[in-house]
Amino acid sequence: MKWFLGHLDQVWQLMLNHAVLALIPLVVGLLLAIPLGWLATRYRVLYSPLIAGTGLLYTIPSLALFILMPLVLGTGILDPVNVVVALTIYTIALLVRTVADGLGSVPDDVVQAATAMGIGRGRRFWSVELPLAVPVIAAGLRVAAVSNVSIVSVAALLGIPQLGSLFTDGFARNFLDPIAVGILACMVLALAMDLAILWISRAATPWLRTRVAT
Amino acid sequence: MISFTDVTKVYPGGTTAVGGLSLTAPTGKITVLVGPSGCGKTTSLRMINRMIEPTSGTIEIDGRDTSTLNPNELRRGIGYVIQSGGLFPHRTILDNIATVPLLLGWDKAKARTRAHELLERVGLDPILGKRYPNQLSGGQQQRVGVARALAADPPVMLMDEPFSAVDPVVREQLQDEFLRLQGELDKTIVFVTHDIDEAMKLGDQVAVLRVGGILAQLATPAKLLADPHDDFVADFLGRDRGYRGLAFAEAPELPLRDEPVVLLGSTVAQAAEIAAGDQWVLVVDDARAPLGWAEPDRLSGLIDRDHLHRGGTVARVGGSLRAALDAALSAPSRRGVLVDEDGRLVGTVRAQDVLSAIERRPAGAVA
Numbered sequence: 001m002k003w004f005l006g007h008l009d010q011v012w013q014l015m016l017n018h019a020v021l022a023l024i025p026l027v028v029g030l031l032l033a034i035p036l037g038w039l040a041t042r043y044r045v046l047y048s049p050l051i052a053g054t055g056l057l058y059t060i061p062s063l064a065l066f067i068l069m070p071l072v073l074g075t076g077i078l079d080p081v082n083v084v085v086a087l088t089i090y091t092i093a094l095l096v097r098t099v100a101d102g103l104g105s106v107p108d109d110v111v112q113a114a115t116a117m118g119i120g121r122g123r124r125f126w127s128v129e130l131p132l133a134v135p136v137i138a139a140g141l142r143v144a145a146v147s148n149v150s151i152v153s154v155a156a157l158l159g160i161p162q163l164g165s166l167f168t169d170g171f172a173r174n175f176l177d178p179i180a181v182g183i184l185a186c187m188v189l190a191l192a193m194d195l196a197i198l199w200i201s202r203a204a205t206p207w208l209r210t211r212v213a214t
Numbered sequence: 215m216i217s218f219t220d221v222t223k224v225y226p227g228g229t230t231a232v233g234g235l236s237l238t239a240p241t242g243k244i245t246v247l248v249g250p251s252g253c254g255k256t257t258s259l260r261m262i263n264r265m266i267e268p269t270s271g272t273i274e275i276d277g278r279d280t281s282t283l284n285p286n287e288l289r290r291g292i293g294y295v296i297q298s299g300g301l302f303p304h305r306t307i308l309d310n311i312a313t314v315p316l317l318l319g320w321d322k323a324k325a326r327t328r329a330h331e332l333l334e335r336v337g338l339d340p341i342l343g344k345r346y347p348n349q350l351s352g353g354q355q356q357r358v359g360v361a362r363a364l365a366a367d368p369p370v371m372l373m374d375e376p377f378s379a380v381d382p383v384v385r386e387q388l389q390d391e392f393l394r395l396q397g398e399l400d401k402t403i404v405f406v407t408h409d410i411d412e413a414m415k416l417g418d419q420v421a422v423l424r425v426g427g428i429l430a431q432l433a434t435p436a437k438l439l440a441d442p443h444d445d446f447v448a449d450f451l452g453r454d455r456g457y458r459g460l461a462f463a464e465a466p467e468l469p470l471r472d473e474p475v476v477l478l479g480s481t482v483a484q485a486a487e488i489a490a491g492d493q494w495v496l497v498v499d500d501a502r503a504p505l506g507w508a509e510p511d512r513l514s515g516l517i518d519r520d521h522l523h524r525g526g527t528v529a530r531v532g533g534s535l536r537a538a539l540d541a542a543l544s545a546p547s548r549r550g551v552l553v554d555e556d557g558r559l560v561g562t563v564r565a566q567d568v569l570s571a572i573e574r575r576p577a578g579a580v581a
Contacts, residue, residue, distance in 0.1 A: 113300030116265060116372075117314050117362075118289035131304050207304045207346040 003177035011166070015185050018162035021155070022148040022193070024084050029091025030141060036092070037099025038125065051097050058093035062086065062154045083155045090151060091144045098140025102133030135208065138201030142194050149190040153182070163189070215241045216262060216370065216402060221271030223257050223427065231257040232427030234271070239419075241276075241369075242400040246417035248407055249450070254427025255406045259372050262404060263292045275370060290314055293363030293371040293401070297379050299355040301347040307333070307358055308343040314366040325365075332361040337391060353384040360392070364399070373405045377412065389415060410451060414439075414458070422447050436462035460536035466571050468538060470531075470552060470561030478505060480517055486510035494547035497522055502558040504528060504551045528553055531560050539568040 004011065040050040069075065069082035106129050114124045156164030166182030169175075202209070216239040223232040232254040239245035247255040260266040262273055264285045273280050280288055301310050311329035316322070333340055336357040347355055356376060363371055377385045377392075393416065396403065407413050413420045414435040422430045422438070424446055431443040439459035442448040448455070475498045476485045485508055489495040494507045497517060506522030513521050526545035529537035531552050541550030542565035549562035 107303075109296055109298045109300040110302060112265070113294070113296060114302070116263060116289055116292075116294035116296075116300075118286040118317060119313075120286050128302060128304075205304070207348065210346050210349050 003175075004181050007178075007181075011163075011181060011185060014161060014163050014165055015189060018149070018152055018164075018186070019189055019193075021080060021083050021152045021160075021162055022087065022145070022189070025087030025091050026141070026145055026148055026193075028084075029088045029095055029144065030137075032088070033092050033095035033099050034130070036096045037103060040096065040100040041103045047100065051100065054093045054096040056093075057089050060089075062090070062151045063157060065089065066155055066158055078159055080155075080160055082158075083152065083160055087148050087151060091148065094144040094147065095137070095140050098137055099133070102136030102140075103129055105136055106132045131204070134201055134204050138197055138204075141201075142197050145193040145197060146190045149186055149193065153186060215239065215274075215276055216245075216404060217274050218258070219272045219274070221258070221261060221268045221273060223254065223261065223266060224269045230426050232261070232268075235423075235427055235429055236271075237421055237429060237432055239402060239404050241402045243418040244396060244403045244405055244416055246405045246407060246413040246420045247423060248410055248413040248417075248420055249423035249430075250408070250425060252425045253423040255408075255423055256374055258423075258427065259374055259404055259406045262370075262372055263289045263294065265289075290317055290366065291368050291370070293366075293368045295356075295359045295363045295371070295373045295376040297375040299347070299352075299359040299379075301355055301358055301362070303347050306344055306346060307338075307350070310347065310358060311362045311365050313362060314368075318366055328365060329361075332364055333358075335364075335395070336361045352380045353388065356380060356388060357391075360395075369402055371401045371403045373403060375407055376405075378407065378409065385412075392416065414461070422450055434462075457536065457539075460539060460572065461534045463535045463572075463575065465529075465533060465535045465538045465568070466574075468552075468563045468571055469567050470563055471549070473549065473551070473559065473562045475502070475504075475559065476508065476517060478517060478519065482510050482513045482515060482517060485513075485517055492547070494523075494549075496547075496549075496551065496559070496562075498559055501556075504553065504559050507546050509546075526551060528557075529563075530555065535568060535572055538563055539565060539572075542568055 036050060036054065040047045065086040066082055067077075069086055070077050070079070073081065073085060075081050110128065110132070111124070114128045119128065152162055153164030153167060155162065156168045163182045163185050166178040166185075170177070170179035170182070218235045218237050221232060221235045222230065224230050235254075235258060237245075247258055249255050257266055261268050262275070262280070264280060302313070308326060308329045311332055312325040315325040315328055320328070330340055330343060333343055338354060338357055338361070342350060342354065347358070350358065356379070359376065377388045380388065389412065405416060417435055419432060420435055420438055421432045424430045431438060431447045433441075436459060438447065439451060439455045439462070442451055442455075473496050474488045474490070475496050476488050478497055478499055485495050489510050493511070494509055497505045497508050499505055505519065506524045507526060508517050508521050509523070523546050527537070527541050528551045529541040531554055538550060538552065541552065542548060542563055543550075545551060545562075549564065550568070551562055552560045554560050
């Protein structure tokens with residue numbers, strides 16, 4: 001506790017770094033997963049390869065991916081871009097299936113009705129299918145957010161500063177306080193992101209919280 | 215007018231859904247496509263707005279070949295109602311109804327006003343406009359579906375089993391209101407159903423299709439019942455064709471008899487006096503609307519609603535022969551009750567008088 005109070009600024013700074021490193025991949029990953037998920041539902045032949053292929057990405061160990069990134073991207077080993085790109089890959093791995101399932105959960109008669117009213121394919125996607133897929137996509141996004149917060153900490157082994165640095169620091173000095181603070185801060189951050197996504201999802205789906213007629 | 219000329223639809227597996235269909239749906243009339251599962255009725259309907267593209271043949275709407283038109287523009291000019299309503303769950307009722315007007319570029323205020331107007335037109339409380347579809351009952355959702363299809367006032371409406379997902383009582387209400395609306399709007403309607411009774415009730419003409427999308431017969435309901443083209447059509451129409459055909463035969467002037475009546479709340483003694491020896495006496499309310507039959511010998515005290523025999527149906531003067539005959543057959547007194555347009559008693563008719571009216575019709579007559 002004493003250590004924590006003495007290092008408030010440092011912990012806060014690491015937490016911000018951590019949040020940015022977890023959030024950017026989440027947003028970028030979602031934006032990339034939407035077209036991929038759409039392809040998987042639009043063309044049935046692509047469904048299995050896309051879902052299996054992106055799912056496989058998640059099995060690559062994170063440390064290995066962080067070390068591979070500089071070779072692929074030509075970045076320096078300490079560049080945070082490595083972490084962002086690696087986590088984007090993980091986010092895509094988690095979200096392509098979610099987006100595909102979310103779009104697949106849109107009732108067929110609603111899509112048919114939209115088509116029959118002369119709503120073109122693109123407009124139908126943005127104004128009907130995607131809004132109706134929000135609850136499913138948000139559920140996947142919450143998993144991805146928590147997963148990102150946890151994986152970011154591994155990047156401490158490469159010396160990229162974020163809450164994971166408290167773990168390496170604590171281990172190196174055989175000092176438990178920073179480790180405990182790091183774990184708690186990670187949990188707070190994950191919870192905050194989870195709640196934020198939940199709140200946004202609820203705000204975007206007012207029709208789900210109405211009294212159902214009996 | 216919608217015309218099919220030798221239209222076929224063969225699916226990639228080689229299944230023929232529609233085999234050389236030619237028929238015309240006249241302007242301002244309801245054409246019902248009816249048939250068993252696999253008869254291609256829904257496929258035929260969806261080829262009109264190009265949700266499904268025909269393999270060969272042409273479909274024209276008012277002389278314009280639909281295959282030459284932009285599909286989305288074509289669809290915006292055709293109202294479409296499906297079984298489950300197909301409402302957008304994430305949009306309010308008003309927004310659902312305003313969909314096509316907004317697509318057509320109407321300004322928001324005008325589209326909203328139009329949506330409000332339609333909500334009332336299909337018999338819904340305007341307060342429902344701000345709700346979401348899951349807050350409405352199935353019957354209400356179906357009305358919204360109809361309102362949404364009518365929003366941009368399209369001359370053509372396609373309806374795919376629109377009333378089959380609701381319970382029988384609501385279905386009957388929706389059918390009656392649909393006919394009333396069509397009486398005001400005169401849309402060119404193609405209506406798909408598997409329910410032959412619905413087809414008979416709603417259709418100005420009925421196309422009976424057999425499996426593989428072959429037209430078995432296209433005729434008015436009365437003509438179908440009186441003269442089915444083959445065994446398939448006869449079987450599909452079912453039993454009691456002679457009796458059901460009377461539904462389309464307007465009753466001629468029937469010999470009505472005056473019926474002595476008792477007011478609800480009279481004493482049984484008064485009722486017995488009015489019955490003058492007859493077993494049954496008709497009970498009416500203050501407006502002379504028939505309420506049911508009472509049997510004075512078995513009652514005591516005052517005649518209240520619980521005492522009434524309600525088995526008898528009521529027919530309207532100038533209604534069909536079927537309704538008049540049914541009224542006579544179903545009344546415990548064997549006297550069929552006929553009322554005027556406001557539901558007031560006019561008189562009663564005997565089954566034998568209705569039968570002689572039927573006998574007097576020219577042989578093979580079709581209304």
